[in-house]
Amino acid sequence: MESIELFAGAGGLGMGVSRAGFTPRAVIEWDRWCAAVVDHFSDAIVKNPIVGQTSENPRLREWHTKNLDRLPGLKFMRTLWVCDVSGGPFKFTATKPGTTPLGLEQAHRDLRISPAEFDEVAAELGRTLAFLKVPKPETDEVLAAFAAHKGEVTAGYVAKGG
Numbered sequence: 303m304e305s306i307e308l309f310a311g312a313g314g315l316g317m318g319v320s321r322a323g324f325t326p327r328a329v330i331e332w333d334r335w336c337a338a339v340v341d342h343f344s345d346a347i348v349k350n351p352i353v354g355q356t357s358e359n360p361r362l363r364e365w366h367t368k369n370l371d372r373l374p375g376l377k378f379m380r381t382l383w384v385c386d387v388s389g390g391p392f393k394f395t396a397t398k399p400g401t402t403p404l405g406l407e408q409a410h411r412d413l414r415i416s417p418a419e420f421d422e423v424a425a426e427l428g429r430t431l432a433f434l435k436v437p438k439p440e441t442d443e444v445l446a447a448f449a450a451h452k453g454e455v456t457a458g459y460v461a462k463g464g
Contacts, residue, residue, distance in 0.1 A: 335434065335436065338434055339430055339431060339434055339436065339444075340377050340380040341377060342430045342433065342434060343380070343426060343427055343430040344373060344376065344377050344380065346426050346429070346430060347366070347423060347426055348366050348370070348373070350422065350423075350426055352418075352419060352422040353366075353415075353419050353422050353423055353426070354366045355367050357419075359413070359414065359415070359416070359419060361412060361413045361414055362413055362415070362419065365413060407454040407455070407457040407458070410454070410455045410456075410457070410458060411457060411458030412458060413458065414458050414459050414460060415455055415456050415458070415459055416456065416459045416461075417452065417456050417459065419456075420452050420455055420456050424445065424448055424449060427444070427445065427448055428441070428445060431444060431445070
């Protein structure tokens with residue numbers, strides 16, 4: 303069995319449920335930097351002139367103005383992912399391309415994200431990691447894991463004139 307602690311100060315509870323046989327998958331006090339990265343990064347993306355609310359891509363512009371009510375759930379999923387790719391303890395199981403309507407390629411297809419826009423999001427993630435002084439090994443892990451999904455995220459892109 304697994305447990306998730308969402309409230310600060312619950313460390314005693316975490317130790318107790320661990321002794322009772324639960325495996326902690328998320329303990330907010332252990333994963334504070336993951337949440338800080340995702341919070342800063344997500345907010346920066348919304349404000350980013352290339353991929354956010356003033357993007358030339360009308361689909362990205364619309365998402366970042368009309369769908370902000372979905373941002374908390376997206377931040378939660380991003381937190382799981384960042385913590386998983388940087389060594390845990392969160393565990394995020396990614397989908398395989400083309401196997402589910404919840405996969406990255408399907409989730410991003412209608413946004414028609416260009417390779418250059420993907421690169422800007424990656425750069426924003428790099429700026430966030432630097433701003434929060436995340437150590438180089440974790441920064442490299444996160445950026446490499448992010449870059450590995452470029453093909454999926456940009457699968458819906460149609461080049462102008464094509």
